[in-house]
Amino acid sequence: MTHDDIATQAAADFQAQFGRPADGVWSAPGRVNLIGEHTDYNEGFVLPFAIDRRTWAAVGLRDDNTARVTSTFSDDEAEVELATVGPDSLDGWSAYPLGIAWALGQNGVDLAEQRGFDAHISSDVPVGAGLSSSAAIEGAIVLALDERWQLGLDRPTLARVGQLAENEAVGAPTGIMDQSASLLGRRDSAVFLDCRSLRSEIVDLGFADAGLAIVIIDTKVSHSHATGGYAARRASCEAGAAALGVESLRDVGVADLDRAREVMDDETFRRVRHVVTENARVLATVRALRESGPLAIGEILDASHVSMRDDFEISVPQLDLAVVEAREAGAIGARMTGGGFGGAAIALTPIELVDQVTVRVSDAFERAGFTAPEIFTVTPSDGAKREF
Ligand code: ADP
Ligand code: MG
DSSP, rough: OOOHHHHHHHHHHHHHSSOOOOOEEEEEEEEEEOOOSSOOOGOOOOOOEEEEEEEEEEEEEOSEEEEEETTOOOOEEEEEEEOOOOOGOOOSTTTHHHHHHHHHHHTTGGGGGGGOOEEEEEOOOOOSSSHHHHHHHHHHHHHHHHTTTOOOOOOOHHHHHHHHIIIIOOOOOOOOOHHHHHHHHTTEEEEETTTTTTTEEEEOOOOOTTTTTEEEEEEOOOOOGHHHHHHHHHHHHHHHHHHHHSSGGGGGGGGHHHHHHHOOOOHHHHHHHHHHHHHHHHHHHHHHHHTTTTGGGGGHHHHHHHHHIISOOOOHHHHHHHHHHHHHOOOOOOEEEESSHHHHHEEEGGGGGGHHHHHHHHHHHHHHOOOEEEEEOOOOOOOSOOOO
């Protein structure tokens, strides 16, 4: 189905389920992080882009205070009263869309006074692959509610609402990157985000003009069991910052690493070194893109992967194999992307070598006895928008 078809189908499904037409259909994309991993919660830099995989929400306001959500993803429906909705009353997938309503309430919206809504969701973002299906569902719903409730919030604020929903209603302690990419993304471009000031700039990627494609290798290793590892990495970063007497690792430069080695244990030091060098790599990537174009960023992507594999220790054998084989098959740079412990790798690949990369990585997975990966290309795309 084309994206237009999915949007039209979402409206038809809404009509079938709720017995009336939707007010409109809103959509938001998943994202790929080009570089800058585990830097967001350290108040550092990230460089994600929105992809051409989206989540659509057909939404219609109601005359009462009830919110109901359905999804092609699940048979479970959820229904709450907005006046009493709270993190404790939400669970399962509906915590994402209904958590958005609650988070808007935390941002000054009087939920008891708002009209309720029905929403039906469909998506072609792979779930749990590290492409942020969660930010896509949040982005589509928050944009729809902002518009239908006539809130007039700007997109950086909508991103913070999405993060609050994910942190408190879902209970996932993630940073602001995913929601920012989904809401601020632009065609052929990345979102260069300073996670301390929350200022963002659009950076031209120019992949197509340079004859390059981004290949996603979804290892099918689900990262959903990784909550413990993620929390442990966050704790290490906090311990490293405390040992150095700084508020966050954003305040630590590459030149400070010698001193850092003296004041913390080796494991904490390696966690710190990843974050500090990764911040430097994001800045180097932005500079290279602006001065020389995307052919100049391959080595930086490679270095990022090595740092995550050896210093931050969040890779898995499937991701390492995907990266090595993609490079051997002609990718100019490759790295795991997302929070780690599974999910996807990205390979920046000359367009004419995409098939070669696909075949070589698939064969290597088969030889290693790994589950077959899903391999596809993505295009940097526009962020959240109203479809009709
Ligand atoms: P990722 O964001 O990497 O895909 P997460 O674990 O952060 O993985 O988010 C995935 C969860 O988001 C799903 O388990 C589900 O609860 C929710 N979700 C994502 N897409 C949809 C959808 N189309 N319909 C309903 N829930 C969804
Ligand atoms: Mg997510």
